[in-house]
Amino acid sequence: MSDSRPRGGLRREHPAFFWGTIVLVLLLLSGAGVIASRVPKYQSETEYFNRQLSAAQRATRDSLLANQQRRTALAVAVLRRDMRIRSLQNKKRHLAIILNDSVLELRQGVATLRRVHISVGPDSTVRAPDGRTWRLVRPLGERKVAERETSPVYTVPEWVYVARGEPVPPEAERKVPGGLGAYVLRLDDGTEIYSQPSKGPLAETVKPGAFMTRSRDLAAIFEAVGENTPVYIY
Incomplete structure (x- = not known):
């Protein structure tokens, strides 16, 4: 025999479950709405903090670079002082x-026998299209004379x-007496350390990382030094 009693569905048969589910759904929807309304604010705050973090990172980077530059400058200053003392x-x-004075001095102990003006070649970096790189840096510290040459054939x-942005000629064409x-x-x-040439690509400019002076000035110094003569660069 069939049951003819009317059925009230889930709400009538399980009212607690029904209304609990409704309340839970409403709470979820309400929470989603609140979250959705705050998304722009969250995004704005996130962008703000990201900008602040980037600024802080930049500040940290700049501070580290500045400290490194100060340490490098201090090390150079100490080396120059030491070279001056060792020379004396x-x-x-x-x-x-x-x-700093752009001068070359021939010394005997603390006595200066000859003082001449020099042109100091600048630090320079040259990069070729094929990726090759030449780094030309002014020396600093103690060196020795290794060779003395008169009017040598120079391979540019x-x-x-x-x-100069020019094609590189074959080596034979780059030899300049x-x-x-x-x-x-x-x-x-x-x-x-060379005297100013009258021809070739270095006739009108000083070679980077080198020292150039007039022929008559270098001539007297040239005759007074030999191989292994100490050179203090500061």
Whole structure:
């Protein structure tokens, strides 16, 4: 026999479950609405904090770089002071290059035998289209004279042409007699002290990372030094 009693559905048969579910759904919807209304604010606050963090990171980076630069400057200052002291303490004949004054001095102990003006080649970085890089830096510290040459045949380096944006000629075409002038003192690290040439690509400009002076000024110094003569650069 069938049951003919009317059915009230879920609400009548399980009122607690029904109304509890309704309340839960309403709470979820309400919470979603609140969250949705606050999303723009959350996004704004997030962007603000991101900007603040980026600023803080930039400040930290700048501070670290500044500290590094100060440490480097201090190290250079200490090295220059030490080189000056060592030059004054050396009782034998030697050379001193004072970068700030752009002068080269021939010394015997503390006595200056000859003082000449020099052109100091700047620090320079040359990059070729094929990725090769030449870093030319002024030396600092103690060196020694390794070679003395008169009017040598100078092979112009490739970077000279790269720096000018010109094609690099074959090596045979880059050889210039007297391309570093009449007198050249080459130090043990490859640095050159040379007299101004009358021809070649260095006739009108000083070679980066090198020192150039007039022929008559370098001539007297050239004859007074030999291999292994100390050179103090500060």
